[in-house]
Amino acid sequence: MRVFICVAVLLASIAAPVSLTAHDHWFDAADLYPQVGVGINLEVCGGHYYPESSFAVKEKVLGKIYVTGPAGTGELSTSKGDKRHTAAVILYSPGVHIFRLAMKRPGMEDPLYELKAIMVVGDGEDDPDRYQTGVGLEIVPFAPVSGTVPGGDLPVHVMLDGKPVECEITVIPAEGRTAHYRAGTEEPTRIKTGKPGKYLVTASVGKRGCSLVFQVGRPGGEK
């Protein structure tokens, strides 16, 4: 009987993570608090097991990566690898930079998946008023991400074209347990953080999915 149970548990542990979750897509970078003028590799990742990227989406699906910072908005070009697309970028303006990317197949009207990452460069102000793009489906924090301490929480709304929407939110830390929340349209949802490191937040409304990557704790402490 014990062997029987062991086999059943083993099968369940192999099967459950794959069958119960859809593919996520996210931005990744070694550090989301880079210094001014330092080269960064921004990666477009996808898979089931954040932070490990399992595949690179096709170029025709990828779309353009936009970065909006204090100096304005620009486009990034990418190179495709086996398991990720990579964009090399150097940011010269201190402050909040928002990276965003909408994935959709040619012929579709609405994006299938929208990626977003918040990067705070150098000693610039981490102003949460800069977090919202107002375009498409996005997860918007309402407090400075750099001020989020390990174990603290971060209030967020899921917004579609600038308006809060109701949906499920999933929070996947690079280290730690996945948590699920229900986002409403009134009060922001307070997502709990644990260890320092990067966090992936995902949400979906209908067939559209979105993700946000932010980092708890600056390497080297608070600026």
Add this chain to the structure above:
Amino acid sequence: MNRWRTTALALMFVAGLTIPGAVMAHGTECRVVQDGLMIEASYDDGSPMSYCDVSVFRPGSPDSAFVTGTTSEDGRFSFVARAEGMWKIEVDDGMGHLAVMDVEVGPEGATGGQPSARQGRILETVTGVSVIFGLLGLYYIFRRKH
């Protein structure tokens, strides 16, 4: 004589205008045919795999696509399978999902198709069965101890 010459020149002029057009132009025509094989690709939740890349492989040619294309908004794609044998159809959404189907084509046409890479549904079934077995096992262990 002048009249004949004028008439001949006029005829030659008209012929010069019309003959090249008649020779070089191609007429086009569309018609509906009740032939071919239509597949429908969907995700596990039933939503269609819209605007996805399709590759169709002939029997015996697994490395070279016989025809490629894109699914419609409702996840459909059709083609004509002329050769008998096992045809393979791949539908790739470009975002990490791949549906693969084998279709047996006989003298009477397609006689059946079966998804060969619908992992999600298989894994869900395995998960369900495993959970049931696991719970039963825990119940028996609990009963034996008491």
